[in-house]
Amino acid sequence: xxxxxxxxxxxxxxxxxxxxxxxxxxxxxxxxxxxxxxxxxxxxxxxxxxxxxxxxxxxxxxxxxxxxxxxxxxxxxxxxxxxxxxxxxxxxxxxxxxxxxxxxxxxxxxxxxxxxxxxxxxxxxxxxxxxxxxxxxxxxxxxxxxxxxxxxxxxxxxxxxxxxxxxxxxxxxxxxxxxxxxxxxxxxxxxxxxxxxxxxxxxxxxxxxxxxxxxxxxxxxxxxxxxxxxxxxxxxxxxxxxxxxxxxxxxxxxxxxxxxxxxxxxxxxxxxxxxxxxxxxxxxxxxxxxxxxxxxxxxxxxxxxxxxxxxxxxxxxxxxxxxxxxxx
Amino acid sequence: xxxxxxxxxxxxxxxxxxxxxxxxxxxxxxxxxxxxxxxxxxxxxxxxxxxxxxxxxxxxxxxxxxxxxxxxxxxxxxxxxxxxxxxxxxxxxxxxxxxxxxxxxxxxxxxxxxxxxxxxxxxxxxxxxxxxxxxxxxxxxxxxxxxxxxxxxxxxxxxxxxxxxxxxxxxxxxxxxxxxxxxxxxxxxxxxxxxxxxxxxxxxxxxxxxxxxxxxxxxxxxxxxxxxxxxxxxxxxxxxxxxxxxxxxxxxxxxxxxxxxxxxxxxxxxxxxxxxxxxxxxxxxxxxxxxxxxxxxxxxxxxxxxxxxxxxxxxxxxxxxxxxxxxx
Numbered sequence: 166x167x168x169x170x171x172x173x174x175x176x177x178x179x180x181x182x183x184x185x186x187x188x189x190x191x192x193x194x195x196x197x198x199x200x201x202x203x204x205x206x207x208x209x210x211x212x213x214x215x216x217x218x219x220x221x222x223x224x225x226x227x228x229x230x231x232x233x234x235x236x237x238x239x240x241x242x243x244x245x246x247x248x249x250x251x252x253x254x255x256x257x258x259x260x261x262x263x264x265x266x267x268x269x270x271x272x273x274x275x276x277x278x279x280x281x282x283x284x285x286x287x288x289x290x291x292x293x294x295x296x297x298x299x300x301x302x303x304x305x306x307x308x309x310x311x312x313x314x315x316x317x318x319x320x321x322x323x324x325x326x327x328x329x330x331x332x333x334x335x336x337x338x339x340x341x342x343x344x345x346x347x348x349x350x351x352x353x354x355x356x357x358x359x360x361x362x363x364x365x366x367x368x369x370x371x372x373x374x375x376x377x378x379x380x381x382x383x384x385x386x387x388x389x390x391x392x393x394x395x396x397x398x399x400x401x402x403x404x405x406x407x408x409x410x411x412x413x414x415x416x417x418x419x420x421x422x423x424x425x426x427x428x429x430x431x432x433x434x435x436x437x438x439x440x441x442x443x444x445x446x447x448x449x450x451x452x453x454x455x456x457x458x459x460x461x462x463x464x465x466x467x468x469x470x471x472x473x474x475x476x477x478x479x480x481x482x483x484x485x486x487x488x489x490x491x492x493x
Numbered sequence: 494x495x496x497x498x499x500x501x502x503x504x505x506x507x508x509x510x511x512x513x514x515x516x517x518x519x520x521x522x523x524x525x526x527x528x529x530x531x532x533x534x535x536x537x538x539x540x541x542x543x544x545x546x547x548x549x550x551x552x553x554x555x556x557x558x559x560x561x562x563x564x565x566x567x568x569x570x571x572x573x574x575x576x577x578x579x580x581x582x583x584x585x586x587x588x589x590x591x592x593x594x595x596x597x598x599x600x601x602x603x604x605x606x607x608x609x610x611x612x613x614x615x616x617x618x619x620x621x622x623x624x625x626x627x628x629x630x631x632x633x634x635x636x637x638x639x640x641x642x643x644x645x646x647x648x649x650x651x652x653x654x655x656x657x658x659x660x661x662x663x664x665x666x667x668x669x670x671x672x673x674x675x676x677x678x679x680x681x682x683x684x685x686x687x688x689x690x691x692x693x694x695x696x697x698x699x700x701x702x703x704x705x706x707x708x709x710x711x712x713x714x715x716x717x718x719x720x721x722x723x724x725x726x727x728x729x730x731x732x733x734x735x736x737x738x739x740x741x742x743x744x745x746x747x748x749x750x751x752x753x754x755x756x757x758x759x760x761x762x763x764x765x766x767x768x769x770x771x772x773x774x775x776x777x778x779x780x781x782x783x784x785x786x787x788x789x790x791x792x793x794x795x796x797x798x799x800x801x802x803x804x805x806x807x808x809x810x811x812x813x814x815x816x817x818x819x820x821x
Contacts, residue, residue, distance in 0.1 A: 191547070197722065197723065197725075197726040198723060198725075198726025198727045199726070199727065201723065201726070209559065212549070212559050212561045212562070213559055213560065213561065213562060214562050215562055215563065216562045216563060219519070219547040219549075219563065221540070221547075224720055224722050224723050225722070226693070226721075226722030226747075226750050227693060227694070227697075227720065227722060227747065227750070230693070230694065230745075230746035230747045230749070230750065231537065231540050231541055231694065231746070231747075232541065232746065233540045233541065234540070234541060234542050234543055234544045235543065235544060235547065251726075253722060358686075358687075359686075359687070359715050365554070365555060365558070366555070366558065366559065369555075376717070377723065377726070377727035377728050378726075378727045381727050381728045381730055381731040382726075382727035382728070382729075382730040382731075383730070385730060385731055385733075386731075387687050387715055387717075387731060388717070389704070389715075389716070389717030389718075390717075392552055392555065393554075394525065394552050394553070394554030394555060394581060395525065395526060395529065395552050395705065397525075397526075397821060398525040398526020398527070398529070398579075398705070398706075399526045399527065399705035399706045399709050399710040400705050400709045400710070401710075401815055401816075401821070402709055402710040402711070402713060402813060402814060402815060402816060403709040403710075403713055403714075403715060404815070405713075417558075418558035418559070418560065419554075419555065419558045419559075421558070422554050422555075422558065425821075429815075429821050433815070485730060486730060487729055487730060487732070487757075487761070488729075488730060493725060493729070493753075493757050
C-alpha cells in the first residue's frame with residue numbers, strides 16, 4: 166500500500182476535539198491482545214508525564230465489565246482494532262460514547278464497525294517488518310503526547326515527532342546488522358517448547374505482545390511476558406541452563422532493572438538472548454523520549470526474528486487452529 | 494500466632510491521616526511479586542468505585558523508575574512487603590515519602606526497614622491455608638474502601654466488612670468440600686511441565702500470583718497468568734488436549750468472560766480445572782462486594798491445591814534454588 170492515508174489529518178481532528186472539551190481528567194486506552202499491548206506504552210507515557218491527566222490501559226472486555234467510575238464526559242477513550250471488528254472493542258467504543266466520553270479509534274479498515282462506532286477514527290498502516298510514523302504504536306504516541314501537550318503543558322511532542330522520523334532508518338539498519346544473529350537464533354530455538362520474554366517500562370508491553378501473539382498464538386510455544394523486576398520475585402526460580410529468555414534492554418529509566426535481569430538470566434541460562442536498544446542505534450534518539458519509542462524498534466526487529474523462527478519450524482505465522490476458524 | 498495484632502488501630506490511624514490531607518487525587522499500590530499481585534484487586538476497586546480518586550498498581554522498581562508525574566502531596570502510597578526488607582519496596586517508600594506522599598505499608602515484621610520507612614505501618618497475619626480479616630488482601634481492601642468512603646462518598650465499606658467477617662467460614666467449608674478434588678488434581682498434575690492460570694477482574698491478580706509465586710517460583714513449573722478475555726486474542730492458540738489450565742470463575746461483572754474461557758478451554762483441553770466462586774459458597778456474600786473478596790477465597794483454597802501438588806511432586810513449597818540463597 167503506497168497511498169497516502171489521511172492519518173495526519175485524522176490525528177489533528179481528534180486533537181482539536183480533545184482541545185475543545187471543557188475538562189479532561191483521564192485517557193482510557195482500550196483494546197484486546199496485540200492491540201491492547203500497544204496501549205501499555207501510552208499509559209506509561211501518561212504515568213510519566215501527565216500532571217492533570219491519569220492514564221489507564223485496559224483489555225476491552227475488562228473495561229466494559231469494570232465500568233470505571235470516572236468514565237464520562239471528562240474522559241478520552243482511545244481504542245484500536247486492526248480489522249475494526251473485534252467485538253469487545255466495538256462494544257467498548259459504544260459503551261464509552263454512551264457515557265459521554267470522547268472516542269477515538271485506530272483501525273486499518275475504513276467503514277468497519279469500530280470506525281463507525283467512534284467519533285474520531287484514525288487509519289494506520291500495518292507493515293510489521295518495517296517501521297513508520299503511521300504505524301499504530303506511533304499513531305498512539307502522537308495522539309497521547311498531543312493530548313499531554315494540549316491539556317497538560319507537556320513539551321515533549323516535538324521531540325517525539327523527531328524521534329519517529331529518525332526511527333525508520335535506525336530500525337532498518339538494526340535489522341540488517343542482525344541478519345546473521347536472527348538466522349542463528351531461529352535455528353537454535355526451533356525445537357523449544359517454552360520461550361520467555363522480558364522487559365520493563367514501555368518495553369514490557371513488547372515482551373507481553375510477543376509472548377501472547379507470536380509465541381503462543383502464531384507458534385504454539387508456551388510463553389509469558391515477564392517484567393524485569395517481577396522476575397526476581399518468583400519467575401526467576403524457573404531459570405535453568407536450558408530455559409530460553411529474550412530480554413529487551415532499554416535506554417530509559419528502567420535500564421538498571423533490565424541489566425539486573427540480564428546478568429542473572431545469562432548466568433544461569435545458556436539460552437538468554439538480549440536485544441539492546443543502544444546497540445541497535447537508539448542512542449541517536451533524544452534521551453528525553455527514547456523510552457517512549459524504543460519499544461517500536463524492538464517490536465519491529467522481533468517480527469523479523471519471529472519470521473525466521475517460523476521458517477526454521479516450518480510453522481508459518483499465518484497458521485491458526487482456532488482463531489477466525491470457528492465461533493468462540 | 495494468636496496474639497492480637499494492632500492491625501485495626503493501625504488501619505484507623507492511617508485512615509485518619511488520609512482524612513486529614515487537604516486533597517487526595519490518587520492511590521499508588523506498590524510492591525513486588527506476590528505482594529504486588531494483591532495490589533491489583535485494590536486498583537480494581539478504585540477503578541470501579543473511585544470518582545475523585547484514581548488508582549495505580551505498580552511493581553515497586555517500575556514505580557520508582559517511572560516516577561509518576563502526579564506523585565506528590567495529593568497521593569496516598571500503599572506498599573507491602575512480607576518481610577519488610579524487599580529493597581525495591583523500601584526504596585519506593587522512601588521515594589514516595591520524599592515526594593510528599595502519605596505512605597502506608599503492610600508488613601509482618603515490626604521494626605523492619607519498610608516499617609521504619611513509612612509514616613503508617615500496618616501489621617498483618619500470614620496463614621495462607623486459612624483466611625482472616627487481618628490477612629494482607631483483606632487489610633488492603635479495608636484501607637482502600639476506607640479511603641473511598643472518607644474521600645469519595647463510596648458507601649461499600651460496611652458491606653466489605655460484613656463480607657470479610659463471613660469469608661473465613663465460607664473458605665473453610667469450601668476447602669473441606671474440595672478435599673477429594675484437591676488430592677485428585679495434585680496427582681493428575683504432578684508430571685506437568687506447564688500449568689496456566691486464568692481469571693478476570695480482581696481474580697486475574699490471583700491467576701498472576703499463582704503463576705509466578707507457586708508454579709514458577711515454588712514448583713519450577715512453567716506458567717503464565719492469562720486474563721480470561723485476553724485468552725481469545727492470542728494465548729488460546731496454545732490450547733491442546735494435554736495443556737492444563739486452572740480457571741477462576743467469579744460472580745462479579747467479569748463472569749461472562751470467565752464462562753467464555755471455560756467453555757473454550759474445556760472443549761479443547763482435557764486438563765481444564767474450574768474453581769467456581771458460586772460453588773464455593775460465595776453466593777452468601779453481598780453481590781455489591783463479592784467481586785472484591787472472591788479473589789481472597791480463591792487465593793486461600795489454591796494454596797491448599799499447591800500444598801498437595803508439592804506433596805505429589807516431592808518438591809516442598811519451601812525449596813528454592815536462587816531466592817534468599819545468593820546475591821542477585
